[in-house]
Amino acid sequence: MRRLLVVGNWKLNGTLSSTKELLTGVLGGMSEVTAADVGVCPPYPYLLPAAELLQGSAVALGAQDVCDQDVGAFTGEVSAPMLVDVGCSLVIVGHSERRSIYGESDEFTAKKFAAAQRSGLTPILCVGETLDEREQGVTETVVARQLDAVVALAGMDALATAVIAYEPVWAIGTGKTASPEQAQDVHAFIRQRLAASNEAVASKVQILYGGSVKPGNAAELFAKPDIDGGLIGGASLKAEDFLGICSAVK
């Protein structure tokens, strides 16, 4: 039985004081969250203060990205060992904003995935199609290609200690949520594709849904058999909404 996982991706938002306020709000409501593990991914500069606030709590700390290299002359980058050093256990890799705005390829994403695992972080590998790709009927081809790049570099067994997030690009930050059936179809496809190589890994890996999840639609999405929680953008910036999503399933 896979446990639900709900992770907030705070993106490029907040200040030091608003970050502390948001975290304090989340921590204050955690006693109501019984059926899900919870994580938050603040911007890099706020990871250390966040780690201090989260100490001893059930909320895991994650970063939104990671360098594919561990150390050296890579100006502006943040490595997986650094993230571990400040208290992170999770890291998002291959978010569609990294892929589309910063041109990060499937292969580069796979290197970041491997870097995260080398240091003991759990990567949350984001996959998903654009609206154009959905309309062309190539959703499964795109998702398979994104997954295969990681499997080619890191191996199938690496997915046993990773999380996958299916995030249709057309549903991110747009207010358009994939219907529970649309999301379930792609989640089932991902699981079946993994099962074709390794059933044990496929049945264990958590596959999160991301794309305009809110307190009002979370329960229906999370009730689907292959949806194991959510990666939450906009709605994770308000403690009440985020907690509403985390406690959507009792």
Ligand code: PEP
């Ligand atoms: C995201 O960016 O990972 C995301 C799911 O955003 P939102 O919930 O705002 O659609």
